[in-house]
Amino acid sequence: MGALLRVTGLRKAYKTPAEDLVVLDGIDLELPGGSSLAVTGPSGSGKSTLLHILGTLDKPTSGSVELDGQNPFGLEDRELASFRNKRIGFVFQDHHLLPQLTALENVLVPALVGAGVTPEAESWGRTLLERVGLDQRFDHFPAELSGGERQRVAIARALLNRPRLLLCDEPTGNLDAHSARAVRDLFLELHREQQNVLVVVTHSEELANAFERRLALRGGSRGGV
Numbered sequence: 421m422g423a424l425l426r427v428t429g430l431r432k433a434y435k436t437p438a439e440d441l442v443v444l445d446g447i448d449l450e451l452p453g454g455s456s457l458a459v460t461g462p463s464g465s466g467k468s469t470l471l472h473i474l475g476t477l478d479k480p481t482s483g484s485v486e487l488d489g490q491n492p493f494g495l496e497d498r499e500l501a502s503f504r505n506k507r508i509g510f511v512f513q514d515h516h517l518l519p520q521l522t523a524l525e526n527v528l529v530p531a532l533v534g535a536g537v538t539p540e541a542e543s544w545g546r547t548l549l550e551r552v553g554l555d556q557r558f559d560h561f562p563a564e565l566s567g568g569e570r571q572r573v574a575i576a577r578a579l580l581n582r583p584r585l586l587l588c589d590e591p592t593g594n595l596d597a598h599s600a601r602a603v604r605d606l607f608l609e610l611h612r613e614q615q616n617v618l619v620v621v622t623h624s625e626e627l628a629n630a631f632e633r634r635l636a637l638r639g640g641s642r643g644g645v
């Protein structure tokens with residue numbers, strides 16, 4: 421089977437007044453559907469940079485990224501936004517929920533960009549919130565939820581469009597050990613069900629060990645799996 425996500429010779433350098441700061445220097449990845457990868461490394465080693473590039477939120481300096489056989493960086497802006505919305509789910513370290521929307525409305529945001537909130541989308545949004553254990557919290561605003569609950573809403577939102585690639589930047593970094601484990605189990609369960617590619621940045625050895633593969637970054641590093 422071909423790789424769902426293929427990364428070849430990925431390089432990222434930031435231009436600074438003093439020098440070109442090389443953050444990623446030759447990353448190769450081949451991840452088939454259903455595979456999971458933990459990205460580890462010390463602070464500043466380029467974990468978020470890699471995730472942003474995989475999520476098409478930032479461009480590589482050189483090298484290529486292919487998702488489902490398509491090069492997202494060859495698309496023009498509007499097509500790229502639609503590609504990202506359909507194929508990629510992103511869970512940020514801070515949940516990035518909209519404070520004026522309820523939990524259910526937040527989960528449905530990705531549908532607004534696409535076909536609109538159809539009855540099917542709304543029903544799937546409710547199912548996802550039930551799956552993350554928030555069936556009693558549909559109408560709560562983010563300020564009325566705990567940190568772990570907000571993170572679980574963000575996960576449900578990332579899954580609404582059934583993305584082929586799910587990216588998570590330290591999704592359990594702000595959670596206590598118990599909530600972190602619950603969030604990890606949920607990720608893995610939904611990942612197995614949907615056979616997507618799951619890439620998770622984490623500082624936690626316990627979390628990293630739950631994934632099939634690991635990419636350890638060291639800053640300006642080469643590497644691959």
Ligand SMILES: Nc1ncnc2c1ncn2[C@@H]1O[C@H](COP(=O)(O)OP(=O)(O)O)[C@@H](O)[C@H]1O
Binds near residue numbers: 434443462463465
């Ligand atoms: N826009 C930018 N311009 C210049 N340097 C940046 C920029 N974004 C990140 N960096 C630098 O790139 C390195 C990697 O950052 P990052 O990917 O956020 O690391 P991590 O997520 O592993 O902590 C850091 O040294 C950071 O200071």
Ligand SMILES: [Mg+2]
Binds near residue numbers: 467468469
């Ligand atoms: Mg980071």
